[in-house]
Every structure is written in C-alpha cells, then in structure tokens.
Amino acid sequence: MSADTEVQPIVKMCGITIAFPGVLALDGVEFRLLPGEVHSLMGENGAGKSTLIKALTGVYSLDSGTITVAGRERRFEATADAQAAGISTVYQEVNLCANLSVGENVMLGHEKRKYGAIDWRATYAEAEKHLAGLGLEIDSRAQLARNSIAIQQLVAIARAMVLDAKVLILDEPTSSLDRGEVEQLFGVIRDLRDTGVAILFVSHFLEQVYEISDRITVLRNGKLVGEHVAKDFPKDALVAEMIGRELDDLAAISDRADRAIDRSGTPVLKATGIGKRGVLSPADLEVYKGEVVGFAGLLGSGRTELVRLLYGADRSETGEIQIDGKSVRIHTPRHAIDHGIALSSEDRRAEGVVADLTVAENMILGIQARRGWLHPISKTEKDAVVKEYMSALGVRPANPNVPIGNLSGGNQQKVLLARWLATAPELLMLDEPTRGIDVGAKADIQRKVAELSEKGLSVIFVSSELEEVLRIAQRVLVLRDRRAIGEIESHSVDLDGLVDYIANSEEVSVMR
Amino acid sequence: MSTTDTTARQSTDVATTISTFTGRYVSLLPTFAAITILIALLVGAELYFGNFLTPRNVSALLLDNAYLMVLAVGMTFVIVTAGIDLSVGSVMAFTGILGASLIASGIPVIIVIPVMLVAGAAIGLLIGVLVQYFNVQPFIASLAGLFLGRGLAYVVSLNSIRVEDPVLVWMRTRIPLGDFYIAPTGIIAIFTVIIGALVMHFTRFGRTVYAVGGSEQSTRLMGLNVARTKVMVYVISGLCGGLAGLLLTAYTGAGYPRNGIGTELDVIAVVVIGGTLLTGGRGYVLGSMIGVFVFGTIKTIISFMGAEQSWTHIIVGVLLLVFVVVQRAIVSRSQQKE
Amino acid sequence: MKIVKHRLFWPAAALVTLLIINTIANPNFARVTLQDGQLYGNPINILRESAPLMLVALGMTLVIATRGIDLSVGAIMAVSGAVALTILDASENPGGLGSVAVAVVVAVLVGLVLGVWNGFLVSVLGIQPIIATLVLMLAGRGVALLITGGFITTVNSAPYKFIATGYLVVLPVAFFIWVAAVVIVSVLERRTALGMLTEAVGINPEASRLAGVRSRGIIWTAYIASGVLAGIAGVIFASNTMAADANSAGYLIELYAILAVVLGGTSLMGGKFSIAGTVIGVMTVQALNSAILFLGVPPAQAPVFFAAVVIIVVLLQSPRVHSYGRSVGQLLGVGVKPTREDKKEVAA
Known part of the structure; x- marks a missing residue:
C-alpha cells in the first residue's frame, strides 16, 4: 500500500485550533487521512494527539479550523454526529457497556426491529456476522465483562463495522494486550484497511507503529511537525521530531547510575516466593541498600502486580518478606509503610x-x-x-x-x-513514575532517583520504557506472563539485548 | 478469563452449559432469589396458618399493592440508569388529591385522569431536567420533587376529599374469577408491569436505559442519546406516580394529602429485593413485581399473626440488608472475573 | 472581589437576604425582648429550635465528607427519644436528676450503637451508604414503635423538659448544647488531622488507602459521630414534646439536614467540608421555616417553599448556570473573564 497523495483524502482537517484555560492544545494543525491507509499519529504526552482525536470525534468543539469528511465540511456537536459521518473510535479504556451482552454492545442503537419491537434473534445474528468478520467466535449473548480486554477491543471494532465506519480511530488499542492479541488485532486492522477503511492509529509502542503504519504524522506542543511515509522515515528521526531536543541530561543520569553496589550485607528487602494465584507466580527478589532495581516487562507481565503484593495493596497468598533480615507480615499498605516501604502507584489520578x-x-x-x-x-x-x-x-x-x-x-x-x-522510606517503589509527563519533568524525576539512591535509598523502578529502566537501574528483574523470568545486570546488556531477553528467554535464569 | 472459558468449553457438556448460563444470565440470580423467598414465604405461611393461600388473600395481595407495583415499575427504570427517585410517594399523594379535588368540583373524569398523569409526568420532567441539564444529583433533584409534591398536595387540600365518581367506583369493583377476584385497578397495575417489561426489553430506548446504567460515558461515546434517556426515565417515574395516585384514590375512595409518606423507601426496597442493582445497569421490571409481592406477603403474614405492623418495616429492612449484601458479593465476584 | 470568592460568601449572603426579607415583611420578626433575665423572640426561637437539626446536620456533614450519606438519622432520633422517655416512664422518680441522667446517657449510647452499626455496614462490608442507612431508616422507626408499644408515651419530668425548654443565663439551654457540639466537632476535626484525612478519604478513597490512611476507621468514625449526634438530637426533640412519638420524631430531618449541608457549600460528592457552612445552612433552613410560619402559610404547605429553595440553590451551583451568568455578564460589559471550564471538565 503506497501513500499516494493523488488519492482524495477521506478526512481533511485544516487550521485546527483548540484552546483550554491557559493552554493552546492545538495550534493551527493540518491533518489528512486517506482511504485504505493506516496512519499513525505520534507525539509525546501533551503534544495534542488526544485533543485532535476528540476534535475529530465531536467531543470537543473547534475554536477555529475546518473538518472535511468525504468532501463535505462538517461541524460535529456530539459523538453521534461524527458517527453519522462515518467516523468511529475505539478507545484505550474500551468504551462499551460491561453489563450488556457482547451482541448488544455491537448492535446498541442499531438493533434489528420487527413490528416496532427489537427482534433479538435477528439482532444477534447480525452481531455474530460482524464478529465473525473479525475472526471472533465468542458467545454473543454472554456478558461483555466476561471477555478479556483484547476481545472487548475487537468487539468495539465490530461495533464500528455495524456503523459502517469509513474512518476508524484506534486510540492506544494495544496498551493492555499481549503479543498474540496484538497480532490478532493487527490482522483485523490490515483486513479493514484492504477494504478501504481509513485507520488512524495512536500508540506509544514504536515497533508497533512501524509494523502497522503506512504514514506517520508527528505533533509537538500542539503544532504539526511533519507528515511522513513510514517506510522512508527512520525511527531516530521520528524520536527526534517527537522530542525536539537532544537528551544530554538523560545521558548524564546514566553515568551516575552506573556504579557498583555492595551486595555482601543483608538486603533491605528480601522476598521469597511471593505470589498470588491468577495474579503472579511465586517470585524472588532482593534489593540492597542504595540499589535501584528496575522491573522490565510488558504491561500485564506482572511487574505492577509484584510491587502491589510487596506493598500489601493486594494481599499475597504465598511467600515471605524480610526487611533488613527480619521476617515481616505485610497485608495492608499500612504494614508496608510501617516497615519503611513506599509505593507510588502507576495510576496517578x-x-x-x-x-x-x-x-x-x-x-x-x-x-x-x-x-x-x-x-x-x-x-x-x-x-x-x-x-x-x-x-x-x-x-x-x-x-x-x-x-x-x-x-x-x-x-x-x-x-x-x-x-x-x-x-x-528505606525502600521506594515507583511504578511508572514517568508515564504521561513531559520530558523535562521526566529528567527531573530520574535525576532525583539517581541522587537519592546514591545517598543510600533503595529503589524499585518500574517502567514500560526500557531505555529508562536500563539508564537508571543497576539490576533489572525481567517479568513475562505474570512470572519473574530472570535478572540482568544493566551494564551487561543494551536495549536490544533486553528486548530480546523479554521476548525470547525461555528458562528462568540469573545472568550475573 | 478467556483461557478459563476455553477450558470450560473443552471439558464436559455440563460445564459448558453452566458456563454459558452464568455468562448470559448471572444478572438474573438476585431475581431468582426473590422468587425463592416469595415461594418460601407463601408456603411457610400456608403451613403455619393453614388458611393463608385462600383466593381472598391472594386476590387482596394484588389489589392492596397495585399502587406500589405501578410505582415500582417507574422506579426500576430510574434505578437501572443508576439514578434514584425520592419523589414518588409525594407525587402519588399530590396527583391523588388533585384528582379528587377536580372531580369534587365537577370536572369530568375523562379530563381529570389525563391531568393527573400529566401532573405526575411534569414533576418527573422537572427532576429529569435538573439531573441531566444542571448536573444535580438524582438524590437532591428528586428530594426537591418530594418536597414539591408533598407541599402541592397540601396546597390542593389540607384534608381528605371523598370521591364518589362512578368511573372511580367502577375501578375498584371486584370482578370474580372463580373463587378469585380482581378489580380494574389490579388489571391496570399488571398492564403497567407488562408494558414496562416490554419497553425495557424490546425497545431501543429500554436498551439505552441499561446502557446508561452500565456506563454513561461509554453510552455517550457510542453515539446514543443519553440526555433524552435520562430525562425520560424520570418522566416515566413521574407518570407512574400519577397513575399510582389514580389507583390509590380509586382504591381508597378518597384523596388524602398525607398518603404515601415514606412510600418512596418501600418502593426502593421492593425494587432492590426484586433484583435491581442500585449501582445501575442490571434489573428487571418483573423482578420488581416479585419484590412487591414479597413486601405484600410479609405485611399480610404480620397482620395474620396479629403482630404490630411496625414489624413489616423491620423485616423489610432486614431483607433489604440481606439482598444488598448478597448483591455486593455477586458484583465483587464478577468484578474479579474481569 | 476576594470576599465574593470565599466559599461561605454565597451561603451567608443567602441567609442574610432571607433575614432581611423577613424583617421587612414583618418588623416583629427581629424583635427580641428580655423578660426575667431571659431573651425571647423569633431570633431566639430559631436558635433554640434549630438544636436537633443542627446536631443532625453536623453529623451529616462528616458523613457526606466521606462521600457517604446517613438516611437513618431521623429513625435514630425516634429510637433514642423513645428509649429516653420509656426509661423515664418506667423509673420510680421521673423527676429525679438521677433517672434523667440515666435516660439521657442510655439514649445517646443507643444512638452510638446504631451509628456503629451503620459504620460497620459501610466501612467493613462495603455497602453503599445510601442503602446501608436505608436499612436502619426503614427498620429504626419500627423498632421505636416496638419500644413505645405503639403508643405515644408522655412523661412528666421537669429536669428532662429543661433540656429543650430551659434557659441558662439569658439564652436557651438547647442553644448552648448545639454550640458546644459545633465547637467540639470543629476542634476534633480541625485541631487534629481528622478533618484533612476525612476529606482525603472522601475525595479519593483508593489513593488514601495507598497513602496509608486508615480509611475504614475514619469512615466508621463519621457514622458513629452521626449516630451519637442524632441520639442527642432525639433526646432534645423528646424533651421538647415530652412525648415519644415514633412516627413524627425526626420525620424528614435527614432531608432537611442534607439540604442544610448542601446550602452550606459542602458537596454531596464528598471531600471538602465546612462546619461553619453547615451552621449557616441550618440557620437558613430554620429562618425559612419560621418565615413561612410568619407569613401565615399553613405549615403543611411549607415543603413547596423548600422545593423552590432546593431548586434555586442547585441551579446556582450548576456549572451551566455559571456559564450563562458569565455570558450575561459579558453582554452587560461586566469584567468577568470567560473561561472554558466545561471543556476542561471533559479533558480531565
């Protein structure tokens, strides 16, 4: 699929400006979307991606600018208007109704009717047709909540098909999916693209963006930076456009973190076989004084689950925790706090x-x-x-x-x-402390962590940005599929090595 | 979750059936529980008293509680959207006394009845508009409706007004059905339940009511008309309040401004006992009808025992507690599954 | 303009306006006379009669701050009043200070126990507050009726009657009781960290739990406080009528209390609360009540006025009306800057 600029765009946004109190969220942004392409919208948090999507789906009204869909200029007052124009959205947090059945979620508001009443048989048949079109064979009469997030995401796409969407917006659809589920989703996206649907894709995962995209548009600070054909646009150029400045600051942090830790004494925290059925297989962990231990793994790998168990936010079923060599009971956050453990949760809000x-x-x-x-x-x-x-x-x-x-x-x-x-605290656990914050604050926080650990604070640092983990931690615990699969000294491995380890390492091993 | 589903399907047929059943009908469980309790109450009372399940008692169960049943239908709509309507008792009192006073002043009943219904719906509309367009919490908006209805009832008349209009007298005429009997008030109540159930299950509006209760935000993003739905449920509840006012006036033969004090709590209790979740998204009109029968049966049993009627509310309170605890367990289990 | 921004400005302004209207409509409204060293008159009556509502609203403020609601306060009042009078009735010397003390203490303890029960349902079992307290609201009056045996128990006891109708120095005892309660609760909330922790739990329960706040205890405390205060209110109410009427004691008081709390600027969504605001709210409700009486409206019809007040107040608090207000202000050339609050809410 080549991004032929001769093709008439299905969506054309011109001079889009949206202001919030004190912030110009979008400043004269131009954007176009061609039929039959997957187009990624890239930018750091706060760059204006969500705002642009919300403008296109009628959630926000424009302060200035025009939106043209299929050659006609439109004004969207509500989501329903955008849907009527053929624009459907699948959000990260799956905006469906968990209390209704799968089929109803697909068909809600478009149920088949006979003599004025809903014909449930025909409605479910239609729903199943659309689900099957995406390769989904699930009980359409079962409650939506009984399906995984990945399935729910596909159900949302099936709903878009019922609405006969010409434009499908996927906002961070992969952030809670595992590798297999992402493959399934991408298969569906490619099929849709081949039938001429225009797909706007937003994701934080660069690899996925390159895997699926035909073109890429980059925003920064509410302004358009560039529009590129994906295959002619190298990754480092993308990152440079997104960030807009060299990250010398961060390199300096890396130097500071690269120091030897004395592991001869008693560890500050020693967890043995800590786990909970259906949440995390029993895992071992030691953290020494002044050490930063990074947790690496995908979302859902068990990294957040492990810190929550250590903190008593969820109660572990197996295992033992020792603080400074003494066995302790941690069943609630209070217990953890009393033993000098702190957790900054991944969900800030x-x-x-x-x-x-x-x-x-x-x-x-x-x-x-x-x-x-x-x-x-x-x-x-x-x-x-x-x-x-x-x-x-x-x-x-x-x-x-x-x-x-x-x-x-x-x-x-x-x-x-x-x-x-x-x-x-003696041990500070930071779960995704840098998610969704600007680059400057990110550097500030990393610098602070490095400084504190030098002074003797032990830190567990969880992040989905592997570079960050490698930069700041002396040792990395790798998790996959709700299991701790091994430990790596961070100086002994580079980014590619770590990615490879997360993806491919089979046996539980300790690389020292 | 998906993996456990798959395993279940690969194992025996029984497991598959159970899995499919719980997947589809788990939300019916509280209503089944209500039916079980109703049957247990009826059977227990019959065994204990020996003369409980008489045609007279069973017929009275429906007629005595017809107004409650109509109110419960409206309340079910509201609670399924995760709202609440505290105004129903006083709306019933207001429309009842309004109707009685209009009839007493010689206005034909054919005009009075629509006026009663519209008056109820109007208070409902006021509540709905406050909730939807002015972001007032349902609790507070319907509290205003409660005050308004009660005050207006006293504005119409401070005392009871007798009604001897032939149409209203006819409405409480008993029609024998073998040993049983029914009156038009009872028929109207049953029709209201049937219409309510059909609207909830077989119209797009009804399904949107459930969707709003599941997630208002999602429903809006799915492009459905949330505003209209939310206003409508309060209008329906108000309309039911007006109809209940008519039934109660016909049944008691008089309008009385002190009618229905505290009835809103009875209605909420029967709806919850009937299996509707106060957090919205789940519930059935037919379940609420069962809840009314449970309530009515308890009342009858207590008068049979010659005990204080105050026991009714104690027992309903306890039953409410049991149901809420059970619902809470079910909800937290299904959340774990997610 | 700073004073206008203070959160108590509008509640206070509403109260003052109401008092001014009352006084203009009937100059007798504000008249206070001194007889035998005791003050009489409408304003004094408001101070005296507001005691039960004030106590209940005080407890309600704390419960609402935790994101809860306590519907059972009226029923608790009925129970505690019934308990107090039944004990007095059964005692050999209803006029003795000893029996009165026993009656009062037991009645308040009953309120405490009921508060413990509500708090247990909400904080331990995790039941929605509106339902958890609905249980007691339904069952409580039934219990009160059982205690009184379905009759309206009347008792003669001068010391007990003194609680609601007596005077200390120049002002009614009941007034001193609620002032003491307001002071004690304020000190307890604001001189310790209880107030801030309560607000934290009300605003974000999960964040508070992870920050190590013992939210269970804090929520429980609020319901217990509400139960105790309602118990005292029940004692005062019964002392005023000297008759344990299980049906009318505290009837609708939960709704008036909620109204008073909201009038005082505390949001029903929980979080930030203002005890001073609640005091103003209760005064407003009482002033409105006596204004209605003063205007010769039958008391039964008073709810129409309350409905109007509730609607006006909630409309004034509504963001939509604020934005209308701003656009009108702009049209009139008033220097109010338009903001995009609605939009920000969606973004958040």
Missing part, C-alpha cells in the same frame, strides 16, 4: 493524587497517615516539609496552596514523590 486537596496537603498526607489523626502535623513542620520538596523537586507552580488537581501530570508526580520521600 485514581490511586495517587487527592485532587481537591492542596499541594501541601498532598505532600504531608503520607506522614500524617502514618502518625494517625490524633497527632496533627504542626504548621511549622508542614511548611518546612513543603518548602524543602517544592524547591528540591522544582514543583511548578511554586504555590503549595493550590489544589493539586490544577497541576500538570509531571508536577503532580513530583508532589507524590515528595509525599513518599517525606516519610523517609
């Missing part, structure tokens, strides 16, 4: 920030919880903590009395980091 409380209150929440409500933190003490971390981490805006919900993702993350550092 749902499990991290307390949005309506101020930055200062969020910072002291950890210490306050530890002390109990009867021993309030005095104003002097609070001011001291807040002042220390506001400047040490460079939180912006520098006003501790605004609600944390008003801060950008990166700054929220810094506040959460402060919350845990203030409790003076």
Whole structure:
C-alpha cells in the first residue's frame, strides 16, 4: 500500500485550533487521512494527539479550523454526529457497556426491529456476522465483562463495522494486550484497511507503529511537525521530531547510575516466593541498600502486580518478606509503610493524587497517615516539609496552596514523590513514575532517583520504557506472563539485548 | 478469563452449559432469589396458618399493592440508569388529591385522569431536567420533587376529599374469577408491569436505559442519546406516580394529602429485593413485581399473626440488608472475573 | 472581589437576604425582648429550635465528607427519644436528676450503637451508604414503635423538659448544647488531622488507602459521630414534646439536614467540608421555616417553599448556570473573564 497523495483524502482537517484555560492544545494543525491507509499519529504526552482525536470525534468543539469528511465540511456537536459521518473510535479504556451482552454492545442503537419491537434473534445474528468478520467466535449473548480486554477491543471494532465506519480511530488499542492479541488485532486492522477503511492509529509502542503504519504524522506542543511515509522515515528521526531536543541530561543520569553496589550485607528487602494465584507466580527478589532495581516487562507481565503484593495493596497468598533480615507480615499498605516501604502507584489520578486537596496537603498526607489523626502535623513542620520538596523537586507552580488537581501530570508526580520521600522510606517503589509527563519533568524525576539512591535509598523502578529502566537501574528483574523470568545486570546488556531477553528467554535464569 | 472459558468449553457438556448460563444470565440470580423467598414465604405461611393461600388473600395481595407495583415499575427504570427517585410517594399523594379535588368540583373524569398523569409526568420532567441539564444529583433533584409534591398536595387540600365518581367506583369493583377476584385497578397495575417489561426489553430506548446504567460515558461515546434517556426515565417515574395516585384514590375512595409518606423507601426496597442493582445497569421490571409481592406477603403474614405492623418495616429492612449484601458479593465476584 | 470568592460568601449572603426579607415583611420578626433575665423572640426561637437539626446536620456533614450519606438519622432520633422517655416512664422518680441522667446517657449510647452499626455496614462490608442507612431508616422507626408499644408515651419530668425548654443565663439551654457540639466537632476535626484525612478519604478513597490512611476507621468514625449526634438530637426533640412519638420524631430531618449541608457549600460528592457552612445552612433552613410560619402559610404547605429553595440553590451551583451568568455578564460589559471550564471538565 503506497501513500499516494493523488488519492482524495477521506478526512481533511485544516487550521485546527483548540484552546483550554491557559493552554493552546492545538495550534493551527493540518491533518489528512486517506482511504485504505493506516496512519499513525505520534507525539509525546501533551503534544495534542488526544485533543485532535476528540476534535475529530465531536467531543470537543473547534475554536477555529475546518473538518472535511468525504468532501463535505462538517461541524460535529456530539459523538453521534461524527458517527453519522462515518467516523468511529475505539478507545484505550474500551468504551462499551460491561453489563450488556457482547451482541448488544455491537448492535446498541442499531438493533434489528420487527413490528416496532427489537427482534433479538435477528439482532444477534447480525452481531455474530460482524464478529465473525473479525475472526471472533465468542458467545454473543454472554456478558461483555466476561471477555478479556483484547476481545472487548475487537468487539468495539465490530461495533464500528455495524456503523459502517469509513474512518476508524484506534486510540492506544494495544496498551493492555499481549503479543498474540496484538497480532490478532493487527490482522483485523490490515483486513479493514484492504477494504478501504481509513485507520488512524495512536500508540506509544514504536515497533508497533512501524509494523502497522503506512504514514506517520508527528505533533509537538500542539503544532504539526511533519507528515511522513513510514517506510522512508527512520525511527531516530521520528524520536527526534517527537522530542525536539537532544537528551544530554538523560545521558548524564546514566553515568551516575552506573556504579557498583555492595551486595555482601543483608538486603533491605528480601522476598521469597511471593505470589498470588491468577495474579503472579511465586517470585524472588532482593534489593540492597542504595540499589535501584528496575522491573522490565510488558504491561500485564506482572511487574505492577509484584510491587502491589510487596506493598500489601493486594494481599499475597504465598511467600515471605524480610526487611533488613527480619521476617515481616505485610497485608495492608499500612504494614508496608510501617516497615519503611513506599509505593507510588502507576495510576496517578485514581490511586495517587487527592485532587481537591492542596499541594501541601498532598505532600504531608503520607506522614500524617502514618502518625494517625490524633497527632496533627504542626504548621511549622508542614511548611518546612513543603518548602524543602517544592524547591528540591522544582514543583511548578511554586504555590503549595493550590489544589493539586490544577497541576500538570509531571508536577503532580513530583508532589507524590515528595509525599513518599517525606516519610523517609528505606525502600521506594515507583511504578511508572514517568508515564504521561513531559520530558523535562521526566529528567527531573530520574535525576532525583539517581541522587537519592546514591545517598543510600533503595529503589524499585518500574517502567514500560526500557531505555529508562536500563539508564537508571543497576539490576533489572525481567517479568513475562505474570512470572519473574530472570535478572540482568544493566551494564551487561543494551536495549536490544533486553528486548530480546523479554521476548525470547525461555528458562528462568540469573545472568550475573 | 478467556483461557478459563476455553477450558470450560473443552471439558464436559455440563460445564459448558453452566458456563454459558452464568455468562448470559448471572444478572438474573438476585431475581431468582426473590422468587425463592416469595415461594418460601407463601408456603411457610400456608403451613403455619393453614388458611393463608385462600383466593381472598391472594386476590387482596394484588389489589392492596397495585399502587406500589405501578410505582415500582417507574422506579426500576430510574434505578437501572443508576439514578434514584425520592419523589414518588409525594407525587402519588399530590396527583391523588388533585384528582379528587377536580372531580369534587365537577370536572369530568375523562379530563381529570389525563391531568393527573400529566401532573405526575411534569414533576418527573422537572427532576429529569435538573439531573441531566444542571448536573444535580438524582438524590437532591428528586428530594426537591418530594418536597414539591408533598407541599402541592397540601396546597390542593389540607384534608381528605371523598370521591364518589362512578368511573372511580367502577375501578375498584371486584370482578370474580372463580373463587378469585380482581378489580380494574389490579388489571391496570399488571398492564403497567407488562408494558414496562416490554419497553425495557424490546425497545431501543429500554436498551439505552441499561446502557446508561452500565456506563454513561461509554453510552455517550457510542453515539446514543443519553440526555433524552435520562430525562425520560424520570418522566416515566413521574407518570407512574400519577397513575399510582389514580389507583390509590380509586382504591381508597378518597384523596388524602398525607398518603404515601415514606412510600418512596418501600418502593426502593421492593425494587432492590426484586433484583435491581442500585449501582445501575442490571434489573428487571418483573423482578420488581416479585419484590412487591414479597413486601405484600410479609405485611399480610404480620397482620395474620396479629403482630404490630411496625414489624413489616423491620423485616423489610432486614431483607433489604440481606439482598444488598448478597448483591455486593455477586458484583465483587464478577468484578474479579474481569 | 476576594470576599465574593470565599466559599461561605454565597451561603451567608443567602441567609442574610432571607433575614432581611423577613424583617421587612414583618418588623416583629427581629424583635427580641428580655423578660426575667431571659431573651425571647423569633431570633431566639430559631436558635433554640434549630438544636436537633443542627446536631443532625453536623453529623451529616462528616458523613457526606466521606462521600457517604446517613438516611437513618431521623429513625435514630425516634429510637433514642423513645428509649429516653420509656426509661423515664418506667423509673420510680421521673423527676429525679438521677433517672434523667440515666435516660439521657442510655439514649445517646443507643444512638452510638446504631451509628456503629451503620459504620460497620459501610466501612467493613462495603455497602453503599445510601442503602446501608436505608436499612436502619426503614427498620429504626419500627423498632421505636416496638419500644413505645405503639403508643405515644408522655412523661412528666421537669429536669428532662429543661433540656429543650430551659434557659441558662439569658439564652436557651438547647442553644448552648448545639454550640458546644459545633465547637467540639470543629476542634476534633480541625485541631487534629481528622478533618484533612476525612476529606482525603472522601475525595479519593483508593489513593488514601495507598497513602496509608486508615480509611475504614475514619469512615466508621463519621457514622458513629452521626449516630451519637442524632441520639442527642432525639433526646432534645423528646424533651421538647415530652412525648415519644415514633412516627413524627425526626420525620424528614435527614432531608432537611442534607439540604442544610448542601446550602452550606459542602458537596454531596464528598471531600471538602465546612462546619461553619453547615451552621449557616441550618440557620437558613430554620429562618425559612419560621418565615413561612410568619407569613401565615399553613405549615403543611411549607415543603413547596423548600422545593423552590432546593431548586434555586442547585441551579446556582450548576456549572451551566455559571456559564450563562458569565455570558450575561459579558453582554452587560461586566469584567468577568470567560473561561472554558466545561471543556476542561471533559479533558480531565
């Protein structure tokens, strides 16, 4: 499939501008989508990808600019308008109704009717036809919730087919899928493309983008940077366009992290056979003083599950945890905190920030919880903590009395980091601390982790960005399919080696 | 999840059947439980008293609770969207006293009945608009409806007004069916249940009600008309309130502004006992009917025992608790499966 | 303009407006007279009669802050009133201070136990608050009826009657009781970290759990507080009527309490709460109530006015009305900057 520019675009967006309070989310962006192509929209978080998609699907209204679909200029007031124009979207978090059956989700609002009443037999037959078209043979009358996320994603695509979509938008569809499921999804995408559907694909995974895309459009800071034919556009050029600056800062961090750890003494944390049925096979782990241990593996590999078990956020069924050589019981987060373990969760919004409380209150929440409500933190003490971390981490805006919900993702993350550092933990577990935050904040956080570990703090660092893990950790625990499959010294391996290990290593081994 | 499904299908047929069954009908379980309790109550009472399941008692079960059944139908629509309507009892009182007063002032019943229904629907519309367009929580919006209905009932009349209109008298006339009997009020209640069930199951509107209860956000992104659906469920509930006002006035032969105090709680309780989840997305109109029968049976048993009627609410409260705990267990299990 | 932005500005403004309207409509409204060293008059009546609602609303504020709701407060009032009067009725000397003390303490303890029960259902079993408390709301009045045997128990006891109708110095005892409750609760919430932790749990329960907050205990505490305060309210209510009426004691008070809390600017979605706001809210409800009486409206019809107030208040709080307000403001050339809040909400 060549991206022939002679072909009339199915979607043409011109001069799209959308402003939010204080932010120009999109600034005169041009975008076009051809029939029968897979077009990836790339950019760092905050580049304007979601905003562009939401403009195209009628969720946001435009401040200026035009959208032309199939030669006609359109104004979308609601999602229904965009769907009527042939634009359907499958979101990352699968926007279907889990309480309804698979078939109903496919057909909702388009059920077959006879004498004014829904003809369920015909409706399910139609649903099954569309599901089968995607190679799905599942019980269409079973509840949607009983199927995996991957299946649900395909069900959402089947729904788009019922709507006779000419344009299909896939927003981060692969982030919770395993390798086999991604292959299945890509098969479906290619089939659809070959029937002439235009597909707009958004993903963080570069390999997947190159595997599936015909063309790539890059956004940065709400502006269009470039539109390229994928096969003529090398990866490093893409990354350069996305980031827009060289990452000298990050290279420096790597140098700092590359130091020897004394592993002769008692480990700060020693977990033996820690696991839970259906969640994680029993895993072993040791973390020494001042060491950064990275967890590498895909989403769903068990990396988040392991930190949650260690923290008592979920209760482990097997195994033993020793802190400083002493066996301890960790069944709730409280137990973990009492033993000097802290966890910054991967889901910042749902499990991290307390949005309506101020930055200062969020910072002291950890210490306050530890002390109990009867021993309030005095104003002097609070001011001291807040002042220390506001400047040490460079939180912006520098006003501790605004609600944390008003801060950008990166700054929220810094506040959460402060919350845990203030409790003076021995072991800090950071699950995806740099997800969805801008490059500057990312570097700040990595630098802070390197600095703290040099001073003796032990850290578990979980990230889906393998480069980041290799840069910051001395040792990497590799997980796959809810199992710890091995450990690697990070200086002994490069990125390709690590990817290969995650993908291919069969036996459980310890490479030292 | 998909892997366990596959294994189940590869094993015996029985396992497949069970898996298919739970996959499809798990949401029916609470309603089955309600039916079981109803049967147990009826059988137990018959064994204990020996003269419980008489045609007279069974017929009275329907007629005494006809208004409750109509209210429960409307409430089911609202609760399935994850909303709540506290106004139904006072809307019933308002439309009842309004109808009685209009009839007393000589207005023909053919005009009065539609006025009662429209008055109920209008309060429902007000609640729906507050909920949908002004982001007011259903609890608060329908609380305003509760105050409004009750106050308006007293504005119409501070005292009871007798109704002797032939049409309303006819509505409570008993029609013998063998040893059993029924009255038009009962027939209307049953029709309301049937229509409610058909709308919920066989119309796109009904399915959208379920979808909104499952996930309002998703439903909107799926391009369905969430706003209209949410306003409509409150209008339906208000309409049912108006109809219940008519039935109660016909049944008691009078309009009374103090009718239906606390009825909203009874209605919510019977809907929950009938298997509707208060978190929305699951529930059945027919289940709510069963819930009404459970409620009515408990009331009858207590008057049979000559005990204080206050026991009714204690027992309904306890039953409600048991159901909610069971539902909670079911929901948390199905969430684990996800 | 800063004062306008204060969260209590609008609730307070509403109360003041209401009082001014009342006074203009009938100058007698604001008249306070001193007789035998005791103050009388409408404003004093409002202060005295608001005691049960104030106590209940105080507890409701804490429960709402945890993202909950307590529908059972009226039923708890009925039970505690019934318990107090039944004990007095059964005692040999209903007029003795000892028996009154026993009656009051047991009644409040019953409120505490019921609060513990509600809190157990919500915080341990994880049942939705509205349903968990609905159970007691339904069953509680039944229990109260059983305690009183279905009759309206009337008792003669001067010291018990003193609780609601007596005077200390120049002001009613009931007023001092609720002021004490407000002070104690404020100190407990704001001088310790309980208030902030309660807000954290109400805003984001999961984040709070992971931050190590003992949210179970905090939620439980709120329901217990609500139960105790409702128990005291029941004692005062029964003292006012000197009759244990299981049906009318605390009837609809849960709804008035919720209204008062919302009028005071605390969101039903939980989180940030304001005790001062609730005090203003209760005063507004009471002022409205006495205004309605003063205007000669039959008390039975008062709910129409409350419906109107609820609707006006929720409309004023609605983002949609705010944006209309802004566009009208722009048209009039008032210097209010238009913001894109609606959009931001979608983005968030």
